[in-house]
Amino acid sequence: MDTLDVDLGQRSYPIHIGTGLLSRPELLTSIGRRPMRLVTDAHVAEHYLTPVRELLSLDDEQILVLPAGETTKSMATVDQVMDWLLASRLPRDGMLVALGGGVIGDLVGFCAAIYQRGVDFVQIPTTLLAQVDSSVGGKTGVNHARGKNMIGAFHQPRLVLADTGTLATLPQREKLAGIAEVIKYGMLGDAAFFAWLERNMSALLALDDEAVRYAVYRSCEMKAEIVALDERESVDGGAGPRALLNLGHTFAHAVETYTHYTEWLHGEAVAVGLCMAADLSARLGWLAGRDADRCIALVASTGLPTRPPQGMRVDDFRTLMSLDKKVASGKLRLILLRSLGDAVVSADFDSQALDATLRHFGA
Amino acid sequence: MDTLDVDLGQRSYPIHIGTGLLSRPELLTSIGRRPMRLVTDAHVAEHYLTPVRELLSLDDEQILVLPAGETTKSMATVDQVMDWLLASRLPRDGMLVALGGGVIGDLVGFCAAIYQRGVDFVQIPTTLLAQVDSSVGGKTGVNHARGKNMIGAFHQPRLVLADTGTLATLPQREKLAGIAEVIKYGMLGDAAFFAWLERNMSALLALDDEAVRYAVYRSCEMKAEIVALDERESVDGGAGPRALLNLGHTFAHAVETYTHYTEWLHGEAVAVGLCMAADLSARLGWLAGRDADRCIALVASTGLPTRPPQGMRVDDFRTLMSLDKKVASGKLRLILLRSLGDAVVSADFDSQALDATLRHFGA
Structure with a gap:
């Protein structure tokens, strides 16, 4: 098992990464004994509710099982959880x-952030995407018909328990969705990790224990460093370190909104977004063309999509991207690559290059 | 005009207090020029929307007017504002x-706290209660059928503009509701201010400019000091300085829940809660009996209620108080007075004294 610390002063917390963690109650001693409630979804409950109920000594009435799927991430469900x-x-x-x-x-x-003005919470992520990305860093929230994650709060967990053994039951599409975020970390901050991914992608896809452990560890380590520098994405008015984690995400959110959050998984949309960000960075002359090709080739090698959904037009991108949270004072900011492993936030790019990328990828 | 600073490091902000502030745009320069949206209610809009629209240079589509009244403070309205x-x-x-x-x-x-994971907001309080209490300190939230303020967040404003001139149009009941919170500040932290209130209550009730300015200033000053010590009511596990601001509030929340937030104003319920807290403190032998009598007499002198609604029974209090946010690990904590101007948080009080207070005040 590896343990990483997210260094946020009083809000610091550990991330434990490894196999078999769901049967190790000693990992929970740091949070103390107190009243608990667990929320999960029907798919996860089928596989992991029994061990976790035992781990936490929970009764049935302390457990809420919600329907699986992105539509659960709504204000209607928040109301249900609050009740x-x-x-x-x-x-x-x-x-x-x-x-x-x-x-x-x-x-x-998000429910923990707003219940009685905030209670503590623990993340036990059971998907690769959650283990490498969404369970760490305190971004919480729900979707709105007008946009993804439009309602939310920053609220850090007290502990993250990433049992990589749970990935064995993950459907193939969800596994790939997580791999998209792992590729993102290589592209945005560590060319050596990107090269490791090129060499080890087949081991990772086969869920080789050591490959998975290293990929989760390195991704969490990069995220923890960035979050410690810029907890609330407020440094430089939202153009600071944390914004870099959104590489590919402005394109991805447009894809997800276009498909009403139902057809595409977040990670699948991110995969396309990474390809579009690489393409645009190369058109701007910032990223070497061969490195943009490597990004797209690595995404393609996994079986993840490299193009937006059929029928999504240039104008669809333009409209949906203008609602992005990263629009500041009317100007669209994107995360772009100066080179492989070196991302920057920029509102100062040639809009003709963006048009060219949208035309290249759009219908 | 007086200006106070709430000292919270990066989240510090000024409170301006005085008459005629709604026609002084220079007070807003600190927040800069940026896209704005204003939310108000129908009663307030009638009196103050015109000057404030001009102050902030707003168009109609940047203004949302909600129905007046406590029922507006709900998750349904949050959904409407988000949309x-x-x-x-x-x-x-x-x-x-x-x-x-x-x-x-x-x-x-609360909407500012959760819209896109948090945007800045400005408070322009137009009631005495809001000017002396609720607009300062960052507690935000909405009610739930099962309890008041059960859903919310800590989110500090960037600026508070308390134009005491707006109190002229305040209905008598709402003015008194604010005075209940002012009395609370005297009781919990400043015996000299309490004595000033005894001497100046008629001037305050007549909305004498100087009396109002001083009462708002001293109340905000005390609140700002307490909030600076304990921003999120987290010191000592919620038993720290900020909890003192809840003097009378556990009783008051029970009254408000019992009357479904519709019949009693918050400040009216607080008035009763202050009387009950003084009574209990005296029964415990902590507060001198004559000082408890002074508290109840000062409340009574304003015309505020000193007794709970007819028909509210001892058991109603017991049930509703057990849901209070200040219940920690199953133990009820109350704010009590050791002497006039000296409040403490305590879970360590004789429950028979509480029973006696509930029997004395309940039906």
């Missing part, structure tokens, strides 16, 4: 536990 | 403005 927490009288010094993927983690983290 | 903000595309570096009393301030502050 349940209040009916079951979780006190303010109680603890919420999120057992599941990114949808459950984001939703439950 | 409106997203439809009107307020960017993340935009600013929300709350123009109104405690309901509008708490609601809009």
